[in-house]
Amino acid sequence: MTSATQTDTMSIGRHLLGLEDLSAEQIVAILDRAESYRRRMENGGGRLDDLNGVVVANLFFEPSTRTRTSFSLAARRIGADTVDFSAGGSSLSKGETFVDTALTIEAMGVDLVVCRHRTPGAPHLLARHLQAGVLNAGDGTHEHPTQALLDMLTIRQRRDIAGLRVALVGDIRHSRVARSNIHGLKKLGADVVVCGPATLIPRSITQMGVEIAHDLDEILPEVDCVNLLRVQFERQRGAFFPSIEEYAHLFGMTAERVRRARDGLLVLAPGPINRGVELTPEVADGPNSLILSQVTNGLYVRMACLSMLAQQRRQTAARREQPA
Amino acid sequence: MHRLLITDGTVIDPSGPTDERGSLLIEDGRIAAFLPGPAPEDIDAERIDASGCIVAPGFVDTHVGVGEPGFEEDETIASAALAAVAGGVTSLATLPSTNPVVDNRGGAEFVRHQAAQVPGARVYPCGAVTQGIRGEHLAEIGQLVEIGAVAFTDGKTPIANAEIMRRALEYTGMFDRAILHHAVVPELSETGVMHEGFQSTRLGLRGIPAAAEDIMAGRDIALAELTGGRLHLMTVTTSGTVDLLRKARERGLSVTADVAPHYLLLDDSVMATFDTLYKVMPPLRSSDHIDAVIAGLRDGTITCISADHQPLAIEKKAVELDVAPFGICGLETMLCTCVRALIEPGHLSWAELIRCLTVGPADVLKLPAGTLASGAHADVVVIDPNREITIDAARFRSRSRNTPFDGDTFRGAVVKTLVGGTVVYDRDAAAQQ
Structure with a gap:
C-alpha cells in the first residue's frame, strides 16, 4: 500500500483521459484520495474548501443526468465553482465545431473541463486544444475512467483487488465502462473475464488480457464479482441479439443465479439499469448488490480526480511564474 | 525549333x-x-x-479528388493541376464526385474547359458510372466518352447493386474504358471509421472489417470475368483482395489495382491519437495486410500507385472523429512517401516504382503517357x-x-x-x- 505522503504528491498528469494511460500507482493514489474524502465527509465535513477559486465546467455533449449531477456535486463539495453546459449532437448539427464551443467556454476562465461526448477521442481533441485540464466523463464506446475507478473503489472496500476474479457481463462491444474496467482491474492484478453474446464481444478483446465466455452459468461459480453492464440499445446499429427476453434469459442476473454463485458474490451495475434485463429487481435490491454504494463512491472518486487535476494545474502555473 | x-x-x-x-x-x-x-x-x-x-516520365494518377465544381474550398481543378506537378504527376484523371456530379456531357465539358485555362498537369475527366452517383441508373457513358472521359467511377461510393455493376462493366467495355471501383460492402462499412481489429476494439472506434473489401473485390472480379469488362480496383488494402487479384490476373482477366503510399507507411495503431487526419477510406490497415499489399506490388499483382488525393479544407477535419470526412491530401507527398515505404526498405527498385507511377496507370486510362519514347x-x-x-x-x-x-x-x-x-x-x- 502506498504511503500517505506518496499518495498526496502523486501526479496523474494534466488530464485524465483514460485508465489505459495511468500506472497502477496512479490508480491507487486516486482510490486512496477518494477514501480520504469519504472519511472527511463521513466525519461531518459539509463543504470543503480544497478547490476554492477553481472553476470546473461540465461539458456534456451527450445526455446524462447521473454522471453530470455527480460531477457537479463533487466539484461543489470541495469548494469549486461549477458551470454546466449541455448540448445535443455533434459539430455538424450545431454549425459551430466542438472545439470552438470548448474554447469559448474556456475563455470564460475555466480551470478544469469535464467532458462527456458520444465520440471516442473527443476529450483527447479538447486536451490538444485547451489550456484547461480535461477530465473524460465518457467518450463514446472508448473509456469512462471515473466509472471504473468508482467500481474499483467499491470492490476494494470489501476485497483485495489483486487476485480477484471479476466478470464483466453484457454489452462489452459498446461499453466504455468495460474498457476502463479492464485497464484498471488488470493493472491492479485482477483476473477479468468478459461474458455476453458473441455479437457483443469483439474477438480481439483477448489481446487486452481478458478471457471470453458466453455461458454465464458456467463462469458464475468461479468469480468473486460480477459487473453487469447496461445493454446500450442506443449504440447498436443492427440486430445483436434476437430479443430482450432471450438476452435476459441467457445473461440476466437472477436470484437463482446469485444462489449458485460463490458466497459473498459482489454484484455491481453501473446504471442506469434496465431492471429485468441485466438484473432482476430482487438482485438489484438484494444483499449482494452494491449499486447504491457505487453511487456514493462515485462522488468521492470524482472529488479525488478533480482535486488531483487542480493540484497539477496549480503546480504547473507556479512553475511557470517562477522559472528555476 | x-x-x-x-x-x-x-x-x-x-x-x-x-x-x-x-x-x-x-x-x-x-x-x-x-x-x-x-x-x-x-x-x-x-x-x-x-x-x-x-x-523519368511524368507520373500518371488515375483518380484525383478536385472539389470543383461545388467544393472549391477544398480544391479547384487549377490548384490540383499545380499540386500535381509539384508531386511529379503530369497527367491525372479527376473524380466525378463533385456537385454537380460529372455524369453528363456538360459536366465533362466543364472539367476540360477549366483544365485548358491553367498551367500544370494534363487533366482528364473520369465520368460517373451512375447518374448522380446514386447507383441506380447508368450515366450517359457514350456521350461522356465523346467528350474525353478516360474512365468511369462513382468515386468513394461503392456500386452496391451487382446487376448495375454487371451492366456497367458490359457497357463501358464497349468503349474500352475501365471502371475504377472502390470495393467495399456498404452494410459492413457504414459508420465505421477505422480498420476492425484489436486497435478498434481497444479504442472503442467502429471498425470496417477487411472482409468488407474482400467480399466486394471478389464480386467485382467475378463480374469482370462474366462480362469481359475492364475492372480497376482503387486503393486496395487487404491481403484477401491481393490474393483474389493475383488469381484473377493469373487467369488472364483485365483486372488491375492501385494502392496509395500512406496505406503502406501507416498502420491502424496511429488511430490511438484520435487524429482525424488519419481517417481515410478505405481505412489504414494492420501490418499483416500492409505486408500483403507490398508483396502484391513486388510480384506485379498491383501495377499502379495513386496518391488517392482527397483534399479537405482543414475546418472540415477539426471535428469529432465520427463526423470528420475521410481523406488525405496526397499529391505533393506522393513521391517521398513512396521512397520511404518502398525504396528505402528495398521492396522495389527505382525502375519498379516508376513503372507503378507511370505505365501502370497510363495503361488503365489508355493514355499515351508514361514513356520517354521518341515522339x-x-x-x-x-x-x-x-x-x-x-x-x-x-x-x-x-x-x-x-x-x-x-x-x-x-x-x-x-x-x-x-x-x-x-x-x-x-x-x-x-x-x-
Whole structure:
C-alpha cells in the first residue's frame, strides 16, 4: 500500500483521459484520495474548501443526468465553482465545431473541463486544444475512467483487488465502462473475464488480457464479482441479439443465479439499469448488490480526480511564474 | 525549333532504357532522342543539368479528388493541376464526385474547359458510372466518352447493386474504358471509421472489417470475368483482395489495382491519437495486410500507385472523429512517401516504382503517357533521390493541408517537372518564392 505522503504528491498528469494511460500507482493514489474524502465527509465535513477559486465546467455533449449531477456535486463539495453546459449532437448539427464551443467556454476562465461526448477521442481533441485540464466523463464506446475507478473503489472496500476474479457481463462491444474496467482491474492484478453474446464481444478483446465466455452459468461459480453492464440499445446499429427476453434469459442476473454463485458474490451495475434485463429487481435490491454504494463512491472518486487535476494545474502555473 | 537537353541524369523509362546514364533531347515539346553517355557539347539547346538525378516520365494518377465544381474550398481543378506537378504527376484523371456530379456531357465539358485555362498537369475527366452517383441508373457513358472521359467511377461510393455493376462493366467495355471501383460492402462499412481489429476494439472506434473489401473485390472480379469488362480496383488494402487479384490476373482477366503510399507507411495503431487526419477510406490497415499489399506490388499483382488525393479544407477535419470526412491530401507527398515505404526498405527498385507511377496507370486510362519514347509528349520528371525535404503543408499548392506528414522529413524529391517540354515546376525556384 502506498504511503500517505506518496499518495498526496502523486501526479496523474494534466488530464485524465483514460485508465489505459495511468500506472497502477496512479490508480491507487486516486482510490486512496477518494477514501480520504469519504472519511472527511463521513466525519461531518459539509463543504470543503480544497478547490476554492477553481472553476470546473461540465461539458456534456451527450445526455446524462447521473454522471453530470455527480460531477457537479463533487466539484461543489470541495469548494469549486461549477458551470454546466449541455448540448445535443455533434459539430455538424450545431454549425459551430466542438472545439470552438470548448474554447469559448474556456475563455470564460475555466480551470478544469469535464467532458462527456458520444465520440471516442473527443476529450483527447479538447486536451490538444485547451489550456484547461480535461477530465473524460465518457467518450463514446472508448473509456469512462471515473466509472471504473468508482467500481474499483467499491470492490476494494470489501476485497483485495489483486487476485480477484471479476466478470464483466453484457454489452462489452459498446461499453466504455468495460474498457476502463479492464485497464484498471488488470493493472491492479485482477483476473477479468468478459461474458455476453458473441455479437457483443469483439474477438480481439483477448489481446487486452481478458478471457471470453458466453455461458454465464458456467463462469458464475468461479468469480468473486460480477459487473453487469447496461445493454446500450442506443449504440447498436443492427440486430445483436434476437430479443430482450432471450438476452435476459441467457445473461440476466437472477436470484437463482446469485444462489449458485460463490458466497459473498459482489454484484455491481453501473446504471442506469434496465431492471429485468441485466438484473432482476430482487438482485438489484438484494444483499449482494452494491449499486447504491457505487453511487456514493462515485462522488468521492470524482472529488479525488478533480482535486488531483487542480493540484497539477496549480503546480504547473507556479512553475511557470517562477522559472528555476 | 526549340531544343532542350536534360543532361547527365540516370534515365529510367519503363518503355525504353532503364538505369542508363545519358541525356534526353526534347524538340518542340516532344521527346526527340535519348543520348547515352556524356552530354554532347555540340548540340545547340537550352540545358537542364540532371547530374545525380533520375530522369523519368511524368507520373500518371488515375483518380484525383478536385472539389470543383461545388467544393472549391477544398480544391479547384487549377490548384490540383499545380499540386500535381509539384508531386511529379503530369497527367491525372479527376473524380466525378463533385456537385454537380460529372455524369453528363456538360459536366465533362466543364472539367476540360477549366483544365485548358491553367498551367500544370494534363487533366482528364473520369465520368460517373451512375447518374448522380446514386447507383441506380447508368450515366450517359457514350456521350461522356465523346467528350474525353478516360474512365468511369462513382468515386468513394461503392456500386452496391451487382446487376448495375454487371451492366456497367458490359457497357463501358464497349468503349474500352475501365471502371475504377472502390470495393467495399456498404452494410459492413457504414459508420465505421477505422480498420476492425484489436486497435478498434481497444479504442472503442467502429471498425470496417477487411472482409468488407474482400467480399466486394471478389464480386467485382467475378463480374469482370462474366462480362469481359475492364475492372480497376482503387486503393486496395487487404491481403484477401491481393490474393483474389493475383488469381484473377493469373487467369488472364483485365483486372488491375492501385494502392496509395500512406496505406503502406501507416498502420491502424496511429488511430490511438484520435487524429482525424488519419481517417481515410478505405481505412489504414494492420501490418499483416500492409505486408500483403507490398508483396502484391513486388510480384506485379498491383501495377499502379495513386496518391488517392482527397483534399479537405482543414475546418472540415477539426471535428469529432465520427463526423470528420475521410481523406488525405496526397499529391505533393506522393513521391517521398513512396521512397520511404518502398525504396528505402528495398521492396522495389527505382525502375519498379516508376513503372507503378507511370505505365501502370497510363495503361488503365489508355493514355499515351508514361514513356520517354521518341515522339512522345515531353512530360518528364527530374528526381533527386538523395535530397532531404521537410513537408510544409502551409506551402502546398493544393488548397488543402490535410496531411498527417506535415513537418516530417523524407528523402527523395521532385526537383523539376516538365509538361510538353515546358518546366511547370522547379523546386529550387519555388523555394525562393
